[in-house]
Amino acid sequence: MAETFDISLDSLAGRSVAPQNVASSNSSAPSHRNGSTFFLETFGCQMNDHDSEKVAGVLLARGYRQVESPGAASLVLYNTCSIREKAAQKVFSRLGEYRTKQAAGQIIGVLGCVAQQEGQEIFERAPWVSLVCGSASYRKLPDLLSQLEAGNQRVTGLDTDTDETFETPVTRRDNPWRAYLTIIEGCDKACAYCVVPYTRGPERSRASDSVLKEVRELANLGYSEVQLLGQTVNSYADPSKRKMRFSDLLLAVADVPGIRRVRFTTSHPRDFGADIVAALEAQPKLCNHVHLPVQSGSTRVLRAMTRTYTRDEYFEKVAMLRGAKREIAITTDIIVGFPGETEADFAETLSLLEKVRYDALFSFKYSPRPNTPSLSMPDAISEEEKSRRLAILQETQRKIQSQRNATLVGNTFEILVSGKSRRENQWSGHTACHRVVNFASQQRELLGTYVQVRVTGAGPNSLVGEQVT
Ligand code: 5AD
Ligand code: SF4
Numbered sequence: 001m002a003e004t005f006d007i008s009l010d011s012l013a014g015r016s017v018a019p020q021n022v023a024s025s026n027s028s029a030p031s032h033r034n035g036s037t038f039f040l041e042t043f044g045c046q047m048n049d050h051d052s053e054k055v056a057g058v059l060l061a062r063g064y065r066q067v068e069s070p071g072a073a074s075l076v077l078y079n080t081c082s083i084r085e086k087a088a089q090k091v092f093s094r095l096g097e098y099r100t101k102q103a104a105g106q107i108i109g110v111l112g113c114v115a116q117q118e119g120q121e122i123f124e125r126a127p128w129v130s131l132v133c134g135s136a137s138y139r140k141l142p143d144l145l146s147q148l149e150a151g152n153q154r155v156t157g158l159d160t161d162t163d164e165t166f167e168t169p170v171t172r173r174d175n176p177w178r179a180y181l182t183i184i185e186g187c188d189k190a191c192a193y194c195v196v197p198y199t200r201g202p203e204r205s206r207a208s209d210s211v212l213k214e215v216r217e218l219a220n221l222g223y224s225e226v227q228l229l230g231q232t233v234n235s236y237a238d239p240s241k242r243k244m245r246f247s248d249l250l251l252a253v254a255d256v257p258g259i260r261r262v263r264f265t266t267s268h269p270r271d272f273g274a275d276i277v278a279a280l281e282a283q284p285k286l287c288n289h290v291h292l293p294v295q296s297g298s299t300r301v302l303r304a305m306t307r308t309y310t311r312d313e314y315f316e317k318v319a320m321l322r323g324a325k326r327e328i329a330i331t332t333d334i335i336v337g338f339p340g341e342t343e344a345d346f347a348e349t350l351s352l353l354e355k356v357r358y359d360a361l362f363s364f365k366y367s368p369r370p371n372t373p374s375l376s377m378p379d380a381i382s383e384e385e386k387s388r389r390l391a392i393l394q395e396t397q398r399k400i401q402s403q404r405n406a407t408l409v410g411n412t413f414e415i416l417v418s419g420k421s422r423r424e425n426q427w428s429g430h431t432a433c434h435r436v437v438n439f440a441s442q443q444r445e446l447l448g449t450y451v452q453v454r455v456t457g458a459g460p461n462s463l464v465g466e467q468v469t
Helices: 046-061 085-097 113-118 121-125 135-149 196-200 208-220 246-254 274-282 299-304 311-322 343-356 383-406
Strands: 037-042 075-080 107-112 129-133 155-157 178-182 225-229 261-265 289-291 329-336 360-365 412-420 426-430 436-440 450-458 463-468
Touching (some): 037 046, 046 075, 075 113, 085 113, 113 121, 135 155, 135 196, 208 225, 208 246, 343 383
Parallel strands (some): 075 107, 289 329
Antiparallel strands (some): 450 463
């Protein structure tokens, strides 16, 4: 979903993973799969990216080797996204490309949200697929793989009624410095437009002890930044006796020796309380950035979306963040063209943008999704009108971002360096407030280190600067 703010630096940083990045409690991978290879392509959100890291970990532990092209793989997996129609369509066009591969002995598998949503239908539409498995069933993967390895042609994992989370002792991580960690899976919020409750099932939180144990392991492996993940990360409810609140968990994660930065996404406004702001104020290791999707600036539309807060209640959360002792960046998601959204509703969204002045915005045209309540709502907005509203929204935000970023020229930020440009002496990384900074430095090796960078220029989507020593 990253559009304007989170320019992916992972490619610059080299996403291919060295073996030492395989966090394993059982490092001697069995060799019986020697010769088996897998290719895994991921669509969609960070949750999917991280699920893929775990799936890759499971496969590596079984002795599979990861390859960079589907042609070279004995097992081709797609971890799919169905949040918007376009994302879901991509999967079927990809599968179309693989029609002939099964004959060549390749096993094709569909994982993730499209797998959950379409289920057995996938076998109808693409009979050359052998594995269909939704995210709530990943803990069954070893078992499903055994069935495939035994020659079974149609294997499925489609339960969502599990109360377990997908914890694996072996997780392969793509970013050598930032580790992602799911603390809550699924969603109970039932927004009218959203497939997530359907594809990822009900909310299940991981026990705080288990989260903290993994953070300690990550710190020992050299990760200095962790990002806690959940569709509604701040709805975290510790299932263990400790009953840690989300804000307590944030503070405990930040206390783990070796951890320098803690991020979390995505926060739901309803569960965003003063205790989280207090934690951000008290602990500088908690990054000063909150992603707080508003979806619309109109209370009428918010009600139709079942977002469970009004425009004014959302402003109260923003006021809490703006009133904090530290400056906190706020980013958001907005959907334009929800059924029945009038010109006046849209004007309220624009005025919300001017009032909040977000640091970044991810904006989407409403996309009708199967099994969602809004599918049958009247007064659909035409594609043309959605595109018009999206363009106006993005242009409004572009101006706001340009202005906000311009005020940062002259400031110095700490950057975690994660990218090296092909141009000599040019590097890139993120500030704690999650801005991308491209900067010059004469030093030879900076990847994975924290440096001070003075901002010398600003565009709408990133900053430029130079290292200060
Ligand atoms: N249509 C358009 N955007 C959607 N999102 C979720 N469902 C839909 C949909 N049906 C957006 C929301 C959410 C983000 C991850 O994707 O803004 O916050
Ligand atoms: Fe979807 Fe709403 Fe849950 Fe977010 S909070 S995942 S938008 S249902």
